[in-house]
Amino acid sequence: MSSLSAASLIPVPFRTIVxxxxxxxxxxxxxxxxxxxxxxxxxLFIFGFSxxxxxxxxxxxxxxxxxxxxxxxxxxxxxxxxxxxxxxxxSKFEGNIVDILMAPIGHVEIVLGYMLGGMxxxxxxxxxxxxxxxxxxxxxxxxxxYLVTVALCSSALFSLFGIVAGIWAEKxxxxxxxPTFIITPLTYLGGVFYSISILPPVWxxxxxxxxxxxxxxxxxFGFLGVSDVNPYWSLAALxxxxxxxxxxCLAMLRSGYRLRK
Amino acid sequence: MTSISLPDPAVPALEVRxxxxxxxxxRALAGITLxxxxxxxxxxxxxxxxxxSTLINIVAGLVRRTSGDVRVFGYDVERDYRTxxxxxGAVPQELVYDHFFTVxxxxxIQSGYYGLTRNGEWVEELLQRLELKAHExxxxxxxxxxxxRRLLVAKAMVHRPAVLILDEPTAGVDVALRRSLWDLVxxxxxxxxxxxxxxxxxxxxxxxxxxxxxxHQGAFVALDRKEALMQQIHHRCVTLEFSTxxxxxxxxxxxxxxxxxxxxxxxxxHVDRNxxxxxxxxxxxxxxxxxIKDFQVHGAGLEDVFLQLTSEPGxxxxxxxxxxxx
Numbered sequence: 001m002s003s004l005s006a007a008s009l010i011p012v013p014f015r016t017i018v019x020x021x022x023x024x025x026x027x028x029x030x031x032x033x034x035x036x037x038x039x040x041x042x043x044l045f046i047f048g049f050s051x052x053x054x055x056x057x058x059x060x061x062x063x064x065x066x067x068x069x070x071x072x073x074x075x076x077x078x079x080x081x082x083x084x085x086x087x088x089x090x091s092k093f094e095g096n097i098v099d100i101l102m103a104p105i106g107h108v109e110i111v112l113g114y115m116l117g118g119m120x121x122x123x124x125x126x127x128x129x130x131x132x133x134x135x136x137x138x139x140x141x142x143x144x145x146y147l148v149t150v151a152l153c154s155s156a157l158f159s160l161f162g163i164v165a166g167i168w169a170e171k172x173x174x175x176x177x178x179p180t181f182i183i184t185p186l187t188y189l190g191g192v193f194y195s196i197s198i199l200p201p202v203w204x205x206x207x208x209x210x211x212x213x214x215x216x217x218x219x220x221f222g223f224l225g226v227s228d229v230n231p232y233w234s235l236a237a238l239x240x241x242x243x244x245x246x247x248x249c250l251a252m253l254r255s256g257y258r259l260r261k
Numbered sequence: 262m263t264s265i266s267l268p269d270p271a272v273p274a275l276e277v278r279x280x281x282x283x284x285x286x287x288r289a290l291a292g293i294t295l296x297x298x299x300x301x302x303x304x305x306x307x308x309x310x311x312x313x314s315t316l317i318n319i320v321a322g323l324v325r326r327t328s329g330d331v332r333v334f335g336y337d338v339e340r341d342y343r344t345x346x347x348x349x350g351a352v353p354q355e356l357v358y359d360h361f362f363t364v365x366x367x368x369x370i371q372s373g374y375y376g377l378t379r380n381g382e383w384v385e386e387l388l389q390r391l392e393l394k395a396h397e398x399x400x401x402x403x404x405x406x407x408x409x410r411r412l413l414v415a416k417a418m419v420h421r422p423a424v425l426i427l428d429e430p431t432a433g434v435d436v437a438l439r440r441s442l443w444d445l446v447x448x449x450x451x452x453x454x455x456x457x458x459x460x461x462x463x464x465x466x467x468x469x470x471x472x473x474x475x476x477h478q479g480a481f482v483a484l485d486r487k488e489a490l491m492q493q494i495h496h497r498c499v500t501l502e503f504s505t506x507x508x509x510x511x512x513x514x515x516x517x518x519x520x521x522x523x524x525x526x527x528x529x530x531h532v533d534r535n536x537x538x539x540x541x542x543x544x545x546x547x548x549x550x551x552x553i554k555d556f557q558v559h560g561a562g563l564e565d566v567f568l569q570l571t572s573e574p575g576x577x578x579x580x581x582x583x584x585x586x587x
Contacts, residue, residue, distance in 0.1 A: 016373025095357030
């Protein structure tokens with residue numbers, strides 16, 4: 001029996017989509033990698049160094065340590081979302097989406113290809129923010145396996161969300177709604193910069209409705225071992241949301257929604 | 262050629278049966294039926310908005326039919342979409358491109374979408390044939406309009422499709438490129454590929470295609486071999502040029518509706534080859550009453566057929582002018 005390399009077992013069209021998605025964002029690396037890392041470093045300087053002393057400690061950690069997981073998650077979700085959403089939108093705008101639509105590629109391959117491309121960018125940005133942050137405040141990495149699982153599931157979730165948005169959006173203005181009105185507010189209000197334990201009881205309850213709160217706290221649990229919410233329930237919810245969005249992406253592609261007339 | 266085994270040669274390369282497409286209240290296709298045997302070079306003509314691109318896009322998988330049946334080598338374009346898409350290569354009408362990549366990267370990615378990783382020789386040949394070799398490392402933005410058009414053709418052929426669909430491939434290209442694209446189409450066709458060509462340039466269809474279908478308001482108004490269609494136009498325009506100026510045409514020519522030019526050096530007469538008008542014209546000329554210097558007969562071209570069929574006020578949609586078996 002002839003031996004097969006691992007790569008030969010992976011369908012070529014799927015590999016090609018991943019290659020295209022990754023190659024595409026590397027071509028504009030200043031915009032896709034450097035910009036979010038610099039933004040995160042600025043947050044670290046402003047909130048961590050300049051204002052950090054005023055906040056005291058959170059769950060026994062310095063504010064800088066507390067801040068890093070939130071910033072990593074912020075970079076990770078934003079970039080996981082932006083890669084497939086902007087890629088699909090640009091392809092629709094320029095018309096080259098027909099290349100994928102006319103090719104003999106299965107729907108699962110398309111979804112997984114775009115998802116992996118987005119995950120790669122999100123994880124690369126998140127890792128870069130973490131790498132830079134380590135020079136300022138080295139987190140303890142309390143639950144490394146949990147940490148990696150949460151990072152993978154979170155980037156997958158927002159990549160899938162990006163696919164949904166990219167298919168749904170008919171113009172760039174439609175797409176801009178997602179980061180402006182959904183992701184950024186939910187991220188900022190999801191405990192990137194604070195623990196919900198400092199909020200008044202009513203707002204604490206309202207915050208529990210924010211899915212980003214669970215993701216940020218899950219990542220914080222992976223790094224620091226502390227969380228405002230049950231980390232295992234958070235992970236379970238994350239996996240379920242991944243499955244739900246994956247199914248939604250497949251259904252959109254199968255129906256041809258906003259892609260095939 | 263694609264690695265999919267093609268069925269019995271009797272199975273048409275493309276079969277479209279009673280296909281309709283509705284966009285809300287607008288009916289883009291009103292029951293199209295068409296069969297293209299393998300190896301044919303078929304021309305799809307029609308005015309803007311007639312439904313040509315809709316039909317082609319249904320075959321390519323970009324548009325979903327409302328009803329009817331569309332098969333490529335017997336495979337249904339929706340149920341067996343992976344097979345049919347591997348068999349079809351389509352050049353879209355619009356200049357669509359991915360500006361992030363170079364020409365070579367674009368062809369590499371396109372090959373990958375079709376599951377191909379070791380088609381370097383063919384890609385090289387395409388680059389040569391389409392005169393893109395010198396531009397292979399340029400990004401798409403750096404290419405001229407003609408080069409972009411050639412790249413679209415290369416992309417459509419990267420997987421050696423059994424059916425090549427070209428939607429207005431020579432729109433907006435210069436004469437030299439147009440000729441070279443014609444040569445390429447002939448070459449690909451000679452190699453056994455079934456070619457479906459839509460075009461606005463009727464001379465292009467006349468030059469290249471064996472059989473022609475004219476779509477008007479979402480239905481075929483003509484579907485036949487191009488020679489047979491041209492035979493349907495009965496009128497001929499005869500131009501007479503005189504060696505000296507004449508003041509008046511002979512009465513027989515005036516009765517035929519002949520018109521004399523202002524300087525008296527030329528006349529045009531319309532005759533119908535189905536009646537005696539041509540005989541009357543020749544008899545008049547033969548008598549030597551007028552000083553003939555030159556004599557030209559303008560026969561019917563595809564353009565005349567096209568204009569007649571798409572502008573006849575009484576013609577109903579779906580009323581097909583002859584429908585020869587392929």
